[in-house]
Amino acid sequence: METFPGDDVREHLLVVDVDENACEPETKIRVRELSKVSEKGVPILGKINVDIPKGVIMGIIGPSGSGKSTMLRALNRLWEPPSATVFLDGVDICDLDVLALRRKVGMLFQLPVLFEGTVADNIQYGPQLRGKKLSETEVYKLLTLADLDSSFYNKTGGELSVGQAQRVALARTLANEPEVLLLDEPTSALDPISTQNIEDVMVKLKKNRGMTIVMVSHSIKQIQRIADVVCLLVDGEIVEVLKPDHLSQAKHPMAQRFLQLGS
Numbered sequence: 290m291e292t293f294p295g296d297d298v299r300e301h302l303l304v305v306d307v308d309e310n311a312c313e314p315e316t317k318i319r320v321r322e323l324s325k326v327s328e329k330g331v332p333i334l335g336k337i338n339v340d341i342p343k344g345v346i347m348g349i350i351g352p353s354g355s356g357k358s359t360m361l362r363a364l365n366r367l368w369e370p371p372s373a374t375v376f377l378d379g380v381d382i383c384d385l386d387v388l389a390l391r392r393k394v395g396m397l398f399q400l401p402v403l404f405e406g407t408v409a410d411n412i413q414y415g416p417q418l419r420g421k422k423l424s425e426t427e428v429y430k431l432l433t434l435a436d437l438d439s440s441f442y443n444k445t446g447g448e449l450s451v452g453q454a455q456r457v458a459l460a461r462t463l464a465n466e467p468e469v470l471l472l473d474e475p476t477s478a479l480d481p482i483s484t485q486n487i488e489d490v491m492v493k494l495k496k497n498r499g500m501t502i503v504m505v506s507h508s509i510k511q512i513q514r515i516a517d518v519v520c521l522l523v524d525g526e527i528v529e530v531l532k533p534d535h536l537s538q539a540k541h542p543m544a545q546r547f548l549q550l551g552s
């Protein structure tokens with residue numbers, strides 16, 4: 290069996306078998322002893338260990354300032370993690386070309402920022418950087434995948450609602466054919482219908498494409514709707530990894546308080 294630095298912590302790992310019939314689900318992202326200390330010496334992340342199985346939606350929840358975004362950003366090197374702490378398909382992500390990594394591990398933020406030009410220009414941008422020109426049909430397919438109809442093709446950012454812009458940002462990310470999607474509170478600025486649209490797309494991407502999705506959310510209800518597994522972060526440490534319907538069994542006192550107050 291392949292071993293990784295920090296694998297001696299494996300027995301302490303909080304691991305959930307997402308599919309109870311599977312012996313050991315394939316790990317897409319492996320995090321080992323990931324720590325971060327601020328420039329002033331304040332601990333932000335403390336020796337995080339987690340295995341993210343392939344083809345699941347993992348929700349990350351926790352109180353404000355607990356390190357959720359920092360952890361997420363380490364997974365595609367928006368924050369550069371120390372070497373040998375984050376592995377994609379068993380390869381240290383610090384050894385990968387950073388742009389190639391970010392194509393494989395795409396990210397969507399809380400507020401979508403579209404480039405100038407049309408929706409189609411935005412969607413074609415990533416592949417174009419690699420010398421690939423997406424055809425009109427390919428752009429339409431990506432629009433459909435992000436739950437947008439063909440009328441959006443020639444619209445500009447200024448003509449879109451935040452929810453529509455978020456779906457364009459999603460289509461733009463999907464144009465790079467990522468294997469993993471990182472989502473940092475992707476629906477916190479959206480109305481309930483736009484939220485549901487995005488959630489539906491996530492579930493379809495997992496089901497139809499086997500996509501691995503890691504989503505930071507402040508909404509416990511959202512996590513319960515779409516996540517297969519939940520990672521609970523408190524003060525820079527993972528205190529629980531649970532199935533969403535087992536959240537009420539979280540033992541950590543801060544976790545319990547957070548869950549009681551959460552919506």
Ligand SMILES: Nc1ncnc2c1ncn2[C@@H]1O[C@H](COP(=O)(O)OP(=O)(O)OP(=O)(O)O)[C@@H](O)[C@H]1O
Pocket residue numbers: 327328333351352353354355356357358359360
């Ligand atoms: N570059 C940095 N330098 C100093 N402190 C930082 C830096 N990045 C993050 N922090 C601090 O680290 C802690 C964790 O931040 P992070 O944004 O990861 O938390 P979070 O759980 O995502 O919070 P929120 O839910 O409010 O978005 C916070 O106290 C934040 O102020």
